[in-house]
Structure formats: C-alpha cells, structure tokens
Amino acid sequence: MPIIEIKKLTKIFGTDPKRAVPLLKDGWSKEKIFKETKLTVGVNQAEFSIETGQIFVIMGLSGSGKSTLVRLLNRLIEPTSGQVLFNGSDVLQMNAEQLRQFRRKNMGMVFQKFALFPHRTVVQNVEYGLEIQGMSKAKRREMAMQSLELVGLKGWEDSYPDQLSGGMQQRVGLARGLANDPDVLLMDEAFSALDPLIRKDMQDELIELQSKMKKTIVFITHDLDEALRIGDQIALMKDGSIVQIGSPEEILMQPANKYVERFVEDVDLSKILTASHVMRKPETITAERGPRVALQLMRDRGVSSLYVVDKDKGMKLIGVITAEDAAGAIKEGLPLDDIIQRELPSVSPDTLLNELFEIMGNTRLPVAVVDESGRLKGIIIKGAVLAALAGNTVPEAGVQLGHS
Amino acid sequence: MSANFGPFFDVIKFVIGMIVKGFDIVLRGTPDLLLLVILVALTWYIAKWRMGLFALIGLLLIHNLGYWSNAMQTLSLVLTAALLSIVIGVPLGILCARKNVVQNIVTPVLDFMQTMPAFVYLLPAISFFSLGIVPGVISSIIFAIPPTIRLTNLGIRQVPQELVEAADAFGSTPSQKLYKLQLPLAMPTIMAGINQTIMLSLSMVVIASMIGAQGVGTDVLRAVQQTRIGTGFEAGLVIVILAILLDRLTQTVMKKSKK
Numbered sequence: 064m065p066i067i068e069i070k071k072l073t074k075i076f077g078t079d080p081k082r083a084v085p086l087l088k089d090g091w092s093k094e095k096i097f098k099e100t101k102l103t104v105g106v107n108q109a110e111f112s113i114e115t116g117q118i119f120v121i122m123g124l125s126g127s128g129k130s131t132l133v134r135l136l137n138r139l140i141e142p143t144s145g146q147v148l149f150n151g152s153d154v155l156q157m158n159a160e161q162l163r164q165f166r167r168k169n170m171g172m173v174f175q176k177f178a179l180f181p182h183r184t185v186v187q188n189v190e191y192g193l194e195i196q197g198m199s200k201a202k203r204r205e206m207a208m209q210s211l212e213l214v215g216l217k218g219w220e221d222s223y224p225d226q227l228s229g230g231m232q233q234r235v236g237l238a239r240g241l242a243n244d245p246d247v248l249l250m251d252e253a254f255s256a257l258d259p260l261i262r263k264d265m266q267d268e269l270i271e272l273q274s275k276m277k278k279t280i281v282f283i284t285h286d287l288d289e290a291l292r293i294g295d296q297i298a299l300m301k302d303g304s305i306v307q308i309g310s311p312e313e314i315l316m317q318p319a320n321k322y323v324e325r326f327v328e329d330v331d332l333s334k335i336l337t338a339s340h341v342m343r344k345p346e347t348i349t350a351e352r353g354p355r356v357a358l359q360l361m362r363d364r365g366v367s368s369l370y371v372v373d374k375d376k377g378m379k380l381i382g383v384i385t386a387e388d389a390a391g392a393i394k395e396g397l398p399l400d401d402i403i404q405r406e407l408p409s410v411s412p413d414t415l416l417n418e419l420f421e422i423m424g425n426t427r428l429p430v431a432v433v434d435e436s437g438r439l440k441g442i443i444i445k446g447a448v449l450a451a452l453a454g455n456t457v458p459e460a461g462v463q464l465g466h467s
Numbered sequence: 468m469s470a471n472f473g474p475f476f477d478v479i480k481f482v483i484g485m486i487v488k489g490f491d492i493v494l495r496g497t498p499d500l501l502l503l504v505i506l507v508a509l510t511w512y513i514a515k516w517r518m519g520l521f522a523l524i525g526l527l528l529i530h531n532l533g534y535w536s537n538a539m540q541t542l543s544l545v546l547t548a549a550l551l552s553i554v555i556g557v558p559l560g561i562l563c564a565r566k567n568v569v570q571n572i573v574t575p576v577l578d579f580m581q582t583m584p585a586f587v588y589l590l591p592a593i594s595f596f597s598l599g600i601v602p603g604v605i606s607s608i609i610f611a612i613p614p615t616i617r618l619t620n621l622g623i624r625q626v627p628q629e630l631v632e633a634a635d636a637f638g639s640t641p642s643q644k645l646y647k648l649q650l651p652l653a654m655p656t657i658m659a660g661i662n663q664t665i666m667l668s669l670s671m672v673v674i675a676s677m678i679g680a681q682g683v684g685t686d687v688l689r690a691v692q693q694t695r696i697g698t699g700f701e702a703g704l705v706i707v708i709l710a711i712l713l714d715r716l717t718q719t720v721m722k723k724s725k726k
Contacts, residue, residue: 139632
C-alpha cells in the first residue's frame with residue numbers, strides 16, 4: 064500500500080469555492096473558471112500515490128500550484144475537495160486534535176525560507192516539535208542533538224539562527240523536520256534559497272540521509288536539474304494540474320506532451336543519463352568454448368566481438384575476443400583462452416555519459432559495463448550514446464538489463 | 468444606569484481603590500529617603516549608570532521642592548492605570564490579532580476613545596464612581612489603553628506568516644503557538660505600546676486631578692487657577708522628571724526584550 068495517496072485533490076481559492084468543483088470535472092480550464100467565476104484554481108484534481116521510502120518530487124514553475132499541493136497534504140491549506148489518504152486513512156476526515164497528532168508524529172516539514180524561530184537557539188529550534196508534544200527536557204534535548212549530528216551541525220546548538228549561513232540554517236530546518244522522526248518529510252523548495260554549490264551539497268546529503276533513514280520525502284522544486292538528481296518519481300505540474308508523473312528517465316525520454324517536452328529540452332542529458340540507461344545486452348560466450356563456436360556465434364548475431372564471461376560466477380567478465388583473433392586462432396589451432404583480451408575499457412552502471420565520451424574515444428571496442436563485483440551488466444556502443452543524447456528512447460533490451 | 472449597575476460599579480470601585488491603596492501604602496508608607504535610594508538603585512540596575520544618576524538628581528529635586536508625597540500619589544495613580552491597561556489591553560490585543568471580527572469592532576472604539584476629548588468622559592466617570600482617585604484611574608485607562616491594544620495586535624500580526632505556518636506544521640496548539648512563538652516575537656512591539664500607555668496615563672494626571680484625584684496634578688491645577696507661574700513650573704517639572712524616568716525604564720526593558 065502506498066504511504067500517501069491523493070485522489071481528485073482540488074483547491075480553489077475565493078469565496079464559496081465549492082461551486083467551481085463541478086466545472087473542473089466538466090473540464091473547464093483555469094482561465095475560463097477565473098473569467099466566469101473569479102475563482103482561482105490552485106490545484107486541479109491531482110492524483111498520485113507515493114510509496115514508502117521514495118523521494119517524490121513535485122516540480123513546476125512558480126504559480127503552478129506545487130506549494131499549494133504540498134500544503135494540502137498536511138492541511139496547512141484546507142483542500143476544497145478530494146481525498147488525502149495516509150496509510151489508507153483520510154487526513155481530511157481528522158478533527159483538530161487528530162490533525163495535530165498527525166502533524167506531530169507523521170509529517171515533518173522543511174520550508175523554503177527556513178522559517179526558523181529567531182528567538183530560539185539552534186537546538187531549541189530543533190526540539191520545538193518534541194517540546195510541544197510534552198516530552199521531557201532531557202529526552203528531547205538528546206533527540207535534538209542526534210538530529211543535529213545527523214545534519215553535521217554538532218557544536219552549533221547554542222547559536223542563534225541569524226548567526227548561521229543560509230546552508231547551515233537549512234540544515235537546522237532539516238534537523239527540525241527530522242527530530243520528530245516523522246514517516247514523511249515534506250520539503251517545500253527547501254534548497255531553492257541556497258547558492259548553487261551549497262544546493263548541490265545539500266542534495267547529495269539529502270540522498271545520503273534518505274538512504275540511511277528510509278524516509279519518504281515529498282520534495283517541491285522549480286528546478287528540473289534538482290528534480291532529476293534526487294527524484295525517484297517526478298510529478299510535473301502546470302496551472303494546478305499534474306501533467307506527467309514518472310521516473311526521471313520517463314520524463315526525459317517520453318515527455319507526455321509539448322509542455323513537458325519544452326521543459327526538458329534544455330536539459331544536458333549527458334549530465335543526467337548514466338551508462339545503465341544506454342547500455343544494451345552483450346553477446347557473451349564462456350571460456351570453455353572453442354574459437355570456431357565463437358566465430359559462428361559472431362556470424363549468427365552479426366557482431367564483431369564477443370564478451371567472455373564465467374557463467375558459474377554469475378556472468379563475471381573475463382575479457383573480450385574479436386572476430387579477427389578468433390579466425391587467427393582457428394588457423395593456428397590455439398584455444399580460446401589464448402586470444403582473450405583481458406584489458407578492456409569498462410565503467411560502472413552509474414557513470415554519467417559525459418564521463419563516457421573520453422573512454423569511448425580511446426577504443427574501438429564497445430565499453431563494457433560491470434558492477435562492483437565484476438559482473439558484466441551490458442555494453443555501450445557509440446550509436447546508443449548518440450541516440451540517447453538526441454533524446455531518442457533507448458532500446459528496450461538495454462533498459463531492462465539496466466534495471467535488473 | 469448607576470441604579471441598575473450600582474453593585475457592579477461598586478465592585479470596580481473597590482478593586483481599583485484597593486490597587487491604588489496598595490501602591491500608595493508601599494510608596495508613601497516607606498520612609499522618603501529609603502524609597503528614594505531604592506528607586507535610584509533600581510534605575511541604576513535596569514538602565515545604565517547615567518540614568519541612575521539622573522534618577523538620583525531628579526528624585527532629590529522632587530523631594531527638595533516638597534512634592535515627594537504628591538509625586539508618589541501621582542505615581543500610584545499612573546502605575547495603577549498602567550497595570551490595569553496592561554491586564555486588560557494585552558489580552559484584548561491578542562484577541563484582536565486572532566479574530567478579525569474582534570479587531571473590526573475594537574478598532575473604531577479605540578479611535579473613539581482616543582479622539583474624544585478627555586474632559587468629556589470625566590463627567591460619566593464622576594456619575595458612576597463619584598469624585599476621587601477611582602474615576603481618575605478609569606479615565607486615565609480609557610485615554611491610555613489604546614496603544615497597548617493596538618500594538619499588541621500589530622506585534623502579533625507582524626510575526627512572519629512562514630513562522631506561524633512552521634509552528635502549525637509541527638502540530639502546535641493555538642496556545643503553544645501564542646506563548647512559544649507569537650508573544651516572544653511580538654514582545655518589543657507590545658513593550659512599545661506599554662511605554663506609550665504609561666506616558667499617556669501620566670499626561671492624564673492634571674485632568675484627573677480636576678475630579679479629585681490627588682497628586683502633583685492638583686498642584687498644577689491650583690497653580691493654573693491662581694496664575695502662580697513659579698509653582699506651576701515646579702509641579703510641571705516634577706511630572707516631567709517622573710515621565711522621563713518611566714519612559715527610559717520601560718524603553719530599556721523594551722530593548723532588552725528585543726535581544
């Protein structure tokens with residue numbers, strides 16, 4: 064079961080907003096509704112589900128309704144209609160006290176402009192969420208310190224927020240959001256106010272933290288690069304509606320419409336796509352076979368080289384043989400083992416394409432993709448890289464192998 | 468009205484009378500010089516030594532001119548009015564900040580209270596509470612309470628929306644939000660309101676003396692009526708010294724609350 068699921072979630076601003084709900088159902092546009100009723104559609108019948116442990120990115124330009132949408136999840140903004148299901152129970156049905164408990168225990172939040180309390184020290188900020196639950200001072204201090212240590216701010220606990228840099232302030236915000244140990248962390252443009260370099264560090268740290276703590280994170284951003292970097296799933300919003308939901312690759316490779324296409328056209332794909340996206344299934348042979356078999360295989364498959372693997376060790380890569388060498392070996396009666404080229408270019412599956420260019424320029428052979436235990440995952444030929452950079456969909460086989 | 472609400476007004480009269488008397492006993496019951504030393508020490512402690520020195524010279528001057536007893540009576544009236552203004556004004560200001568409806572009702576009432584000439588509500592004050600210090604305190608409160616209400620309201624509304632949102636997002640109850648976030652951040656503004664309230668109630672002492680509130684105001688009033696310029700200036704100077712002391716003290720507290 065998804066941890067968060069929203070159904071037909073709608074927010075309309077203005078007086079008596081409910082009257083516009085049927086109009087949205089009839090497919091009226093945001094502009095038309097505003098023209099006819101003076102009501103502003105914030106979020107239009109949004110639907111998605113988030114699995115536990117995902118980083119779910121909601122991306123859109125300013126005014127697209129993404130910040131409104133994230134506030135509907137914990138009812139900082141009251142939805143007009145629809146459902147927000149948290150572990151299957153409807154958040155919108157909660158009374159004030161249940162909602163408070165839900166916010167205290169289940170959903171932390173990190174804000175764009177940090178929203179730290181200026182009259183409280185760093186540690187007092189972090190423990191705020193615990194303090195209002197009535198936790199004893201010693202206990203909450205201990206938990207707050209753990210949280211601060213997690214974000215690398217140990218030693219700063221007695222400073223005031225205005226004594227810290229922007230990046231450090233947002234670490235405090237992050238620590239405050241994590242201190243309650245919530246199931247879900249909502250992050251509203253959490254890194255947008257930071258310098259690009261610091262932002263990148265924070266993104267890396269967030270990914271690391273998430274892999275450690277397995278939090279479900281709902282991350283709002285207007286920055287496509289950020290979305291692609293950290294998102295497991297990305298929901299793209301425009302005019303209050305969700306235009307497309309998918310993995311970063313799907314958004315890049317199969318944009319749902321012209322809007323998404325325009326959004327992603329400026330992306331430098333070589334910095335986002337990795338070897339695993341463009342590799343395809345290699346033709347392999349085991350070392351026990353003879354050169355004749357190898358040459359026959361190459362003819363059948365229409366390739367000029369074969370990868371030699373050890374099937375007993377789970378496709379462990381041994382080397383490569385070329386058609387030329389195989390023909391030579393047959394003439395001279397050599398075993399296959401003698402003609403294996405053991406030195407060959409190889410990369411790991413998450414090597415970025417822009418790091419691949421140089422390696423590929425120095426070799427005539429396809430580049431082998433091997434995982435950390437030396438198993439052959441796929442090979443990369445030049446054509447596939449160029450096709451991917453041109454925005455074409457990667458051949459199915461390669462994609463499947465990449466995810467296996 | 469005085470017939471129907473007679474007991475109610477009696478209760479108010481009794482309570483205010485008791486507070487004034489309490490201050491009066493402390494201020495005038497203590498030997499003059501001992502109190503003087505205590506006040507100077509207190510000023511020295513709260514504000515800087517320069518303010519302490521001013522307090523020493525100023526209070527000695529008041530004592531030397533022979534206005535000590537009357538000055539302390541005036542101080543009782545001012546402190547009572549200020550105390551009650553705070554007790555009534557701060558909660559009312561909080562209420563205004565929370566509910567727009569309350570603000571919309573209270574604001575015109577405050578405008579009315581501030582623009583209506585003070586002499587006008589001396590009359591009903593007399594008819595409800597008869598002559599003496601109590602109607603003086605009441606009219607001082609009416610005149611002086613608006614800044615406390617207004618600035619408490621303003622101070623709370625000025626707390627950045629994103630901070631309030633953060634407090635909500637972590638599941639604060641309304642009172643946790645008030646005590647842990649809004650009041651601490653609004654404190655400098657609220658203190659500015661209280662400072663203004665004290666100053667305004669001090670400016671009411673001469674008018675209050677017209678309905679029998681004893682103190683330095685009476686001296687000023689008598690000097691005006693008898694055109695005794697010298698006495699008028701002396702009594703006026705006493706009010707000025709009290710005003711400066713009270714202003715600087717509350718301002719210092721205000722600045723400290725900002726940190």
